[in-house]
Amino acid sequence: MRYLFLINPHSGSGKGMAVWQKIHHYLASQQIDYRYVFSMYPGHPRELAAQCGQRRPAIDCLVVIGGDGTLHEAFSGLLMTEAPSCPIAYIPAGTGNDFARGYRISTKPLVALQQILNNRQPHSINVGCYRDQNAEEAGIFLNNFGIGFDAAIVHATNHSRAKEWLNHHHLGTFSYIFKAVHVLFTQPAFELRVACQGKEKVFPRAFLAIASNHPYIGGGICVAPDQRIDVRQLELVVVEKRGWLSLLGAMLAFASGRITSSSSAHVFRDSQLSYRIRPAQYGQIDGEEPGRRVFSLELTCRDYPVWQEPLAK
Numbered sequence: 001m002r003y004l005f006l007i008n009p010h011s012g013s014g015k016g017m018a019v020w021q022k023i024h025h026y027l028a029s030q031q032i033d034y035r036y037v038f039s040m041y042p043g044h045p046r047e048l049a050a051q052c053g054q055r056r057p058a059i060d061c062l063v064v065i066g067g068d069g070t071l072h073e074a075f076s077g078l079l080m081t082e083a084p085s086c087p088i089a090y091i092p093a094g095t096g097n098d099f100a101r102g103y104r105i106s107t108k109p110l111v112a113l114q115q116i117l118n119n120r121q122p123h124s125i126n127v128g129c130y131r132d133q134n135a136e137e138a139g140i141f142l143n144n145f146g147i148g149f150d151a152a153i154v155h156a157t158n159h160s161r162a163k164e165w166l167n168h169h170h171l172g173t174f175s176y177i178f179k180a181v182h183v184l185f186t187q188p189a190f191e192l193r194v195a196c197q198g199k200e201k202v203f204p205r206a207f208l209a210i211a212s213n214h215p216y217i218g219g220g221i222c223v224a225p226d227q228r229i230d231v232r233q234l235e236l237v238v239v240e241k242r243g244w245l246s247l248l249g250a251m252l253a254f255a256s257g258r259i260t261s262s263s264s265a266h267v268f269r270d271s272q273l274s275y276r277i278r279p280a281q282y283g284q285i286d287g288e289e290p291g292r293r294v295f296s297l298e299l300t301c302r303d304y305p306v307w308q309e310p311l312a313k
């Protein structure tokens, strides 16, 4: 096997570089055929991954070291090319690491590396695909596509001047909770129309809509407990803003990983979902922001090979 390591040294406020140093030290002491490349700027992981098929000598597996955003870009790059699918593997080095949770990859770099080196067959995972007819834009999501509450928190947190400092001092969760409380009181309701399995449902006062590819969001919150990354299906959870008390209850259920059992929540599950949202809202796609806008989404599924043995349950 010939591996290409793609590293975002800045992910997780510098964790990417620290993880790579550990991995590099180990690889250099073994008989392993590998190359490596650093991503230098936002968007670079996508470009580097898109060139994988043309590399000579050919590579058998692209190993990404970074956070969920870097992994998302690498998958997008691989899926953009017509070349035969190059299997991917992942060593988490971000702050949230939700994909690693969803696929069961260790957050200990050398254990995650062994999951790759000991692997013997490709594992097929589901990748969520979206087409926004409104913005004439298409893309993928590995973790989730959120609109409303969670996306407004991502926006507030990403633009917080204290983010770097809090992450550096392992206080990122506090920043997230603080922003969540603020958004809870300021985020207005919006209209959502969902079409699923031939039926349309209208929510005049939706508060959040999260489509998930595996159970986790926001650094380990369980938002879709029945969702599995190896099943060709997506889960959309919609929460309504009925009144302050029920909304507060729903958000507490969200924070404690029980949102799907809240009476304000509605769950839709299928390999194809469409929904429209008005007026303009914040969105988040695997933690990155597509901007505040009106959405008209069609979600579908496709599969992709991962070269990594998941940890035992």
Ligand SMILES: Nc1ncnc2c1ncn2[C@@H]1O[C@H](COP(=O)(O)OP(=O)(O)OP(=O)(O)O)[C@@H](O)[C@H]1O
Binding pocket: 008, 009, 010, 011, 012, 013, 039, 040, 041, 042, 043, 044, 045, 066, 067, 068, 069, 070, 071, 073, 093, 094, 095, 096, 097, 287, 288
């Ligand atoms: N050399 C670089 N300098 C700055 N940004 C980069 C570089 N390489 C990649 N990026 C961009 O950094 C963004 C965020 O990366 P990523 O999500 O992996 O890290 P993170 O935000 O620290 O982790 P998490 O998403 O878990 O919080 C990605 O959009 C990626 O394109």
